[in-house]
Amino acid sequence: MxxxxxxxxxxxxxxxxxxxxxxxxxxxxxxxxxxxxxxxxxxxxxxxxxxxxxxxxxxxxxxxxxxxxxxxxxxxxxxxxxxxxxxxxxxxxxxxxxxxxxxxxxxxxxxxxxxxxxxxxxxxxxxxxxxxxxxxLAPQKETMERLDAITGVSQRVLETLFAEIGWDLGTFPDAAHLASWVGICPGQHESGGKRMSGRTRKGNRHAKTILVQAAHAAGKTKTYLGAQFRRMSKGRGIKHAAVAVGHSILLIYYQMLTTGQPYEEKGEDYFTKRDQQEKQQRLVKQLERLGYHVDLTPQHVA
CATH class of the missing domain: 1.10.287 (Helix Hairpins)
Known part of the structure; x- marks a missing residue:
């Protein structure tokens, strides 16, 4: 072969x-x-x-x-x-x-x-x-300064990621392959259509450790990643939240290096606005199924 x-x-x-x-x-x-x-x-x-x-x-x-x-x-x-x-x-x-x-x-x-x-x-x-x-890493100084805008990511984190993963990510077809290689994505253990475990797979423990540390640092901030950490820690626990936010940081790292785009902060209220829009759409559909025509008019508070 x-x-x-x-x-x-x-x-x-x-x-x-x-x-x-x-x-x-x-x-x-x-x-x-x-x-x-x-x-x-x-x-x-x-x-x-x-x-x-x-x-x-x-x-x-x-x-x-x-x-x-x-x-x-x-x-x-x-x-x-x-x-x-x-x-x-x-x-x-x-x-x-x-x-x-x-x-x-x-x-x-x-x-x-x-x-x-x-x-x-x-x-x-x-x-x-x-x-x-x-x-x-002096030749990559400009790239590191651009990636330093990611919440929770410091120079030490970037040095470890550059050493373990690199700055030329052409080896990985997409961000999902990179997350699987690092071992910071949920496991897929199913038998007979029943999911048995979601434990993360083995991967690069050095990169995984530094991403989890960056996730804990991001969880203390009033940003999108901080809101994601607090939102997940309430239902799944701090460890699950740290892995999930570390996974998000890795996806952002991959996206910024492959596309050259700057980091865009979504804001701490991103999930609140998203949930509000989903709830609004769900209620409108329920009324329309009952035969009503819904015309939404925002209420202006003085």
Whole structure:
């Protein structure tokens, strides 16, 4: 079958894209390793009864790092540690003092210092990869700026999509084939005319993961994709909504790259207007079947 051309070749991206894929996947691994060390710092502080995470949403912010470095250096006085945040967060000083009353031993200080060194080392390596990836994608800068208008899509998302899928989508006949290849479309498991499961198929897990993350970011906005996320999460749950919005983002990505069209925002009230028009048409048809002639006149409210 292969000799007679009856087998379709698998999608193999060109060498520059494969090299870019290695960099983005390696960066993702480093970010996961950094997250593990930050979680170990959280666990270490919980063991010593220091509730720093209850004060800062991001414990690795500038003020949080200053306090952590002081703790690793052996400083245990809560008032002195709280003064490190006095310049930036004066309103939280009263809450910081009781939160920093713990029982740090020399053993904990040593471990905290080691974790901080690893986090900073990983951040330097991640920053180096960011610069390398940005340099390799410099020829596509104009395309990335145009795609950045998609709700929930950031530069990191586009870098991953360019590495995993590419910017030349001629390999995929249409957007449905691309969604099936990524594995972010509903599954079709039917037996005897009965649908058994709608679980998504296996695909490119790196592209699928970044699309789901972009969907969660879009769900917090007052846009069309945000309204779609909230609308689906009420009936199907957050996970189903994230996959559906990620699928929509991928379709928009394909459409913009293949046609060159700019992103068009439909608005947060798109579904409300659509449902209103469908309800209006349904009611008009019901009255016409009963023998009435319907002439709709909008009511103007002063």
């Amino acid at each position: 292969l000799q007679h051309g009856l087998l379709k070749a698998s999608f193999i991206p060109p060498q520059p894209q494969r090299d870019l894929r290695d960099l983005t996947r390696y960066r993702s691994n480093l970010k996961q390793e950094r997250t593990r060390h930050v979680n170990r710092i959280h666990k270490l502080l919980e063991e010593t009864n220091i509730k720093l995470s209850s004060i800062f949403a991001d414990m690795m912010c500038k003020t949080g790092r200053d306090i952590l470095h002081a703790l690793a250096a052996g400083e245990a006085r809560p008032e002195v540690l709280a003064d490190l945040a006095l310049r930036r967060i004066p309103s939280k000083r009263d809450a910081l003092v009781p939160a920093l009353q713990g029982c740090m031993r020399a053993h904990h200080c040593f471990l905290l210092g080691e974790h901080l060194l690893m986090v900073e080392h990983l951040e330097r390596r991640i920053a180096r990869l960011d610069r390398e990836i940005e340099e390799r």
